Amino acid sequence: MKPYFQLDKDIVHLNHAAVAPWPCVTRDAVIAFANENTAIGSQNYLLWMQTEQQLKQKLAALINAQSTDEIAILKNTSEGLSFIAQGLEFTTGDNIVIPAEEFPSNKVVWQALKSQGVTTRLVITDGVENPEQALIDAMDERTRLLSCSSVQYARGLRLDLNQLGAACKLNNTLFCVDAIQSLGAIQFDAQACQADFVVADGHKWMCGPEGTALFYCRRDIQDKLQLRQHGWHMLKDPFDFSQQHSEIQIADNAQRFESGSPNMMGIAALNASLGLLLDIGIAKIQLAIISNVFYLQKQLASLSTITILSPTTNGQFAGIVTFQKDNVDNVKLCQYLQDNNVICAYRGDGVRFSPHFYTDKDIMDKAIKLVDSFT
Numbered sequence: 001m002k003p004y005f006q007l008d009k010d011i012v013h014l015n016h017a018a019v020a021p022w023p024c025v026t027r028d029a030v031i032a033f034a035n036e037n038t039a040i041g042s043q044n045y046l047l048w049m050q051t052e053q054q055l056k057q058k059l060a061a062l063i064n065a066q067s068t069d070e071i072a073i074l075k076n077t078s079e080g081l082s083f084i085a086q087g088l089e090f091t092t093g094d095n096i097v098i099p100a101e102e103f104p105s106n107k108v109v110w111q112a113l114k115s116q117g118v119t120t121r122l123v124i125t126d127g128v129e130n131p132e133q134a135l136i137d138a139m140d141e142r143t144r145l146l147s148c149s150s151v152q153y154a155r156g157l158r159l160d161l162n163q164l165g166a167a168c169k170l171n172n173t174l175f176c177v178d179a180i181q182s183l184g185a186i187q188f189d190a191q192a193c194q195a196d197f198v199v200a201d202g203h204k205w206m207c208g209p210e211g212t213a214l215f216y217c218r219r220d221i222q223d224k225l226q227l228r229q230h231g232w233h234m235l236k237d238p239f240d241f242s243q244q245h246s247e248i249q250i251a252d253n254a255q256r257f258e259s260g261s262p263n264m265m266g267i268a269a270l271n272a273s274l275g276l277l278l279d280i281g282i283a284k285i286q287l288a289i290i291s292n293v294f295y296l297q298k299q300l301a302s303l304s305t306i307t308i309l310s311p312t313t314n315g316q317f318a319g320i321v322t323f324q325k326d327n328v329d330n331v332k333l334c335q336y337l338q339d340n341n342v343i344c345a346y347r348g349d350g351v352r353f354s355p356h357f358y359t360d361k362d363i364m365d366k367a368i369k370l371v372d373s374f375t
């Protein structure tokens with residue numbers, strides 16, 4: 001069977017929580033796009049638009065959105081979060097609740113609302129017995145929005161989104177999920193968790209390029225977001241250039257968040273990556289990732305010098321395992337691993353490994369051996 005990925009054989013890629021390698025189908029799609037552009041330019045632009053729609057269908061299926069009317073394709077997660085923060089109307093005294101351990105993008109957008117009298121409540125969830133309850137307890141009648149990552153970037157805590165979404169509904173609070181650390185790795189259901197917003201760039205577990213991101217906005221709250229960017233592509237009929245003198249009509253679906261020309265090359269690439277993942281099946285991918293992380297946890301724990309910083313309880317982790325080695329400089333350990341072709345990251349005061357479904361055991365064994373040998 002043809003392998004899905006063709007990493008060099010000396011590369012140990014354990015960094016899907018940062019920027020993933022591309023599958024072969026994605027490379028082929030980008031080469032085909034480049035060849036087409038070189039030979040015939042945009043003659044087949046209508047076909048590119050079909051690919052754009054196909055990608056929206058795949059993204060809708062991936063998160064169980066009601067329809068593609070709830071899906072926009074933006075530049076990145078930060079842009080989507082900014083649309084929400086800048087688009088909602090707040091009044092002085094409102095607050096927003098987030099885990100203290102969020103990635104900077106899911107902090108600064110809310111903290112920037114301080115000048116409007118909005119407080120951002122940072123709730124410690126790392127090492128807490130019931131992190132969901134800690135977040136719920138931090139909400140009150142002035143909590144306008146709860147925003148969290150489905151899986152935290154540094155130590156990989158996976159939150160029970162259904163519980164959080166239900167609590168938000170009860171409290172009349174909007175629910176925003178940064179799903180970049182779970183889409184493509186574990187199953188996600190925007191309807192079951194009652195998310196109002198879901199954002200995720202494509203370059204991590206979805207194995208696509210940087211700069212092509214999902215922005216989900218539940219249909220019946222789309223008109224609650226003031227639009228802060230404008231352009232031709234967000235109009236109801238963007239290709240009808242005869243209406244330049246009439247009143248503008250903005251699309252009544254998520255296309256309203258796409259102001260200008262789409263990133264067609266990124267779209268071709270992410271469409272190929274997601275096509276592969278959906279063909280394999282996210283349930284199957286999830287099983288393989290959890291099994292790989294479990295293997296890493298077990299192998300690391302068998303080295304007496306290792307402390308695992310990530311949650312190890314079933315259901316509380318996805319694709320990330322972060323650890324420290326005793327009595328060594330762990331920043332140097334991470335550098336040593338990277339110098340030896342182990343692609344990983346230093347996050348959450350430890351070394352972070354993040355294998356995908358296709359990562360072989362012998363690849364992980366190479367990394368463990370190097371961790372063991374470092375002094």
Ligand SMILES: Cc1ncc(COP(=O)(O)O)c(C=O)c1O
Pocket residue numbers: 017018076077078079103105106149151152153178180181200201213
């Ligand atoms: C949880 C989380 N959110 C957002 C991002 C990145 O956001 P963007 O797509 O804006 O680069 C990362 C990247 O590491 C992340 O881990």
